[in-house]
Amino acid sequence: MMIAIGCDHGGFELKNRIEKHLEERGIEYKDFGTFDEKSCDYPDIAKAVCESIVSGDTDRGILVCGTGIGMSMAANKIKGIRAAHLTDVYSAKMTKVHNNANVICLGGRVTGEELAYMIVDSWLDAEFAGGRHQARIDKISALEK
Secondary structure, eight states, rough: OOEEEEEEEGHHHHHHHHHHHHHHTTOEEEEEOOSSSSSOHHHHHHHHHHHHHHHSSSSSSEEEEEHHHHHHHHHTTTOOOOEEESSSSHHHHHHHHTTTSSSSEEEEETTTTHHHHHHHHHHHHOOOOOHHHHHHHHHHHHHHH
């Protein structure tokens, strides 16, 4: 599995910590920046990460901004992306199990490091249930047309 990861200046510190956590788990990732704390525009990073997923270059994505909200809004504008802004572990699991989310969005200014790790792990370790949930995913995809 190859994870695309990106952040704006508000998520820079948490993104770097999540990358170390992924390394500890032996999970490969591709970093789409930003690479410092200079102000930047989160839609640009969200677009790069999401296009990587849609193209098949990466499998899933993690986006981090100050709250996670802006990244989520931007990511969900990309056809083929199902991004979830997450603040708890149960939702992280269920967004994969029921919604087959291919991107999660976290808030670097509002989500603690340990909670972020638990959210990431819960999402990565969960599997899509398929079945009736696939029909709902198909309806979401139809909204993009």
